Amino acid sequence: MKGNSTLKYIAQQMGISVSTVSRALNEKSVVKEETRKKVQEMAKKYGYVPNEVARSLQKSSTETIAVVLPDISETFFARIVKGLENVMMQHGYMIILADTRERADKESQYIEMLYRRRVDALVLATVDCSGASATPFLESGTPVVFIDNIPDIVSADVITVDNIAASKVATKYLLSAGHRKIAVILGSKTETTGIERLEGYRQALYASGEEVDEELIEYGDYKMESGYEAMKRLLEKRRETAFSAVYVTSEKMTYGAIRAIREAGLTIPGDLSLVGFDIHNLMDDRPQMITTVCQPEEAIGKKVGELLLDRLKNEENGQKGIKMRLSPFIYEGDTVKRIHETESKYC
Amino acid sequence: MKGNSTLKYIAQQMGISVSTVSRALNEKSVVKEETRKKVQEMAKKYGYVPNEVARSLQKSSTETIAVVLPDISETFFARIVKGLENVMMQHGYMIILADTRERADKESQYIEMLYRRRVDALVLATVDCSGASATPFLESGTPVVFIDNIPDIVSADVITVDNIAASKVATKYLLSAGHRKIAVILGSKTETTGIERLEGYRQALYASGEEVDEELIEYGDYKMESGYEAMKRLLEKRRETAFSAVYVTSEKMTYGAIRAIREAGLTIPGDLSLVGFDIHNLMDDRPQMITTVCQPEEAIGKKVGELLLDRLKNEENGQKGIKMRLSPFIYEGDTVKRIHETESKYC
DNA sequence: TATAATAATACAAACGTTTGCAAAAGGCGA
DNA sequence: TCGCCTTTTGCAAACGTTTGTATTATTATA
Secondary structure (H helix, E strand, O other), X not given: OOOOOOHHHHHHHHOOOHHHHHHHHOOOOOOOHHHHHHHHHHHHHOOOOOOHXXXXXXXXXXXXXXXXXXXXXXXXXXXXXXHHHHHHHOOOOEEEEEEOOOOHHHHHHHHHHHHHOOOXXXXXXXXOOOXXXXXXXXXXXXXXXXXXXXXXXXXXXXXXXOHHHHHHHHHHHHHHOOOOOEEEEEOOOOOHHHHHHHXXXXXXXXXXXXXXXXXXXXXXXXXXXXXXXXXXXXXXXXXXHOOOEEEEOOHHHHHHHHHHHHHOOOXXXXXXXXXXXXXXXXXXXXXXXXEEEEOOHHHHHHHHHHHHHHHHHOOXXXXXXXXXXXXXXXXXXXXXXXXXXXXXXXX | OOOOOOHHHHHHHHOOOHHHHHHHHOOOOOOOHHHHHHHHHHHHHOOOOOOHHHHXXXXXXXXXXXXXXXXXXXXXXXXXXXXXXXXXXXXXXXXXXXXXXXXXHHHHHHXXXXXXXXXXXXXXXXXXXXXXXXXXXXXXXXXXXXXXXXXXXXXXXXXXXXXXXXHHHHHHHHHHOOOOOEEEEEOOOOOHHHHHHHHHHHHHHHHOOOOOOHHHEEEOOOOHHHHHHHHHHHHHOHHHHOOOEEEEOOHHHHHHHHHHHHHOOOOOOOOOEEEEEOOHHHHHHOOOOOEEEEOOHHHHHHHXXXXXXXXXXXXXXXXXXXXXXXXXXXXXXXXXXXXXXXXXXXX
16 A cells, blocks of 8 residues: 555545645645644555645646756766756756757757646757747746857847856967967857857957967867867968967867877977866866866856746746856966856846 | 647637547547547647646656766766666656765655656666665665666666676786786775776786785775875885786776876876776877776666666566676777676576 | 634645547448 | 447546635634
8 A cells, every 4th residue: 555645545544635634744724733743644654655746737837947958978068957956956846857969850859848748947058049949938938048059039048158258268378378379269150159259269369469360260060070170270271370379169179189289299288288178077187287268067057047946936937138147267277267257137 | 828728728619528639639549530630720729738747647657767866967977867868768758867966865855856756767876875765666666777886675676887897807908918016996895886896806816816915905985086095095005015007996086096196206107007997088089098998878878778668668667686787898099899798687 | 602703624626638438420221 | 211330529537636715613702
């Protein structure tokens, strides 16, 4: 008789009504203390475990939030999830995770499934710049927070790292080390992550009076192999461009770039200086002390959670077009610098 | 009128019964083709989205499986989740993720919450060797699969890497490179991951007729700092022990050990050879070509999924005491070797 | 002791589905 | 036209809760 006992069953056994049992267990409403005690005893005796599915149906809230992202095995996303999960769990919410493997079709399919399950909110790292995959949620007024990439939708809530600041600090770091010709490897021409990181690089160069040499800008696709190829292209035209440093804007591409540099028989930082992006393992453990700009992932997750909790509490859901940009860090040997605090909220 | 339309609503609008609408939409049962068409039209028109919560209640199955693990930001776990998620999604199941931050109290608390939500199964990387936190599931006969650590419970289903084989191959690799005195850094004295990895190391030494020097066995706690400390302890007694190689049995500890070695002014592999464990980023991208044993995480996730699907289909749930041990890989420069296939199933 | 006020409990509807069974509609041969 | 079989549809219960309202039991007040 274990495991399938319900309010009804307990009520029958005790010869009282279901509603009394329910109220006795939920501490909420007034029930005679004596009754409550007895009900609690019985509940324990019969191994009663409340059925959250039924509760969800009745309350029309599942206390569940969905996270849809391109690749959970990227430490970047895993850490965001961790930060988010932590704050949500503290408030009784759990996380459903969907990994799209960077495919837009899966993305919309999963989001559709999640909507059917009536999750209370969606956190989305979209691979589709338009943000269109989120429409079921958007239309129904269910909260959505975009992370990483900023979608076209103007009214969407977004929380990301401040990519411009990140690139600025990386570039400035190299400038202050005396470099004048600095190459950059970007991950995307169309996504905001790429666009903004380029922008920061430009701004830093302008600010110090340097020209931007378009020949020094190469593109990959955030994956390792593309970093390798991009670096090779840069090295091929090194004679003309004469760059002495390179800034690579993603972890995997950084590894690829390092390989290309090594294969070319060059050393870091002897022949070429390098600043990487989000190099987590080398950062925690830095066997080779690569300077790297990092995103505060857990903090992003936490902020997303806090925003969501706020949205979920105050019933007036819907998008408010909040854009929050968290400050990146730079790891330079043993020094860790928080760059700046920009939590710009526009409404 | 968007977003909150139900079967009932559609039925009312069309002046037919709810059950007909339900059957028309679920393709299952016989409905006049004409009616079906009309119902589908209407469903589209009113933006009907089935409510899976209600469905779950009725079917008493949520098509959701829970994954509880100590740290999702560990690539090891993230990849298992990815592999698992992929196969489950293909069958309409979604994943609820819970990160215990390595705390046993959180673990049981989360599992309790998950049981209330009536997830269909539990995948658990426990931090509590007893496996006691899984009791709600175990008692109710809901499928549970343990990963990574093997719990005390004999009848539990477990899928892990073959740790003995992993250690054997790592040790043999060093032996075949001519090393005789090989140190080892383990992560745990009590968990099976630690015990088995030690066992493999022992077996490899015995097999080649070497003595096991207890002085060469050091323990950490799988974290980076402990690898650093353990390596320092080893280096301190290097005069007496005269080891020429070290095998470190976790990713983070390997990074720590590398740091200790470097701080001692030694080089790898010049002064000391090293085999690491699960070095993912260096493996994908291997800027420094560390030899490392790796676990086939996505394959583990996939196997877990397949086992679960089988359990969920054939109603006779419950634990069967299946133990599957997947074969590890060794990455040695550019060579990748699958070690062997041991899918031992004992019933 | 009757009556009003309050505390405790019970009733029943609702949340949105699925599904066994009964009822109705349609088709066909006699 | 009637009866019978088949196809299609409808009814109603069930899944396990919550919750507004009605009812009953208890106590205090006059």
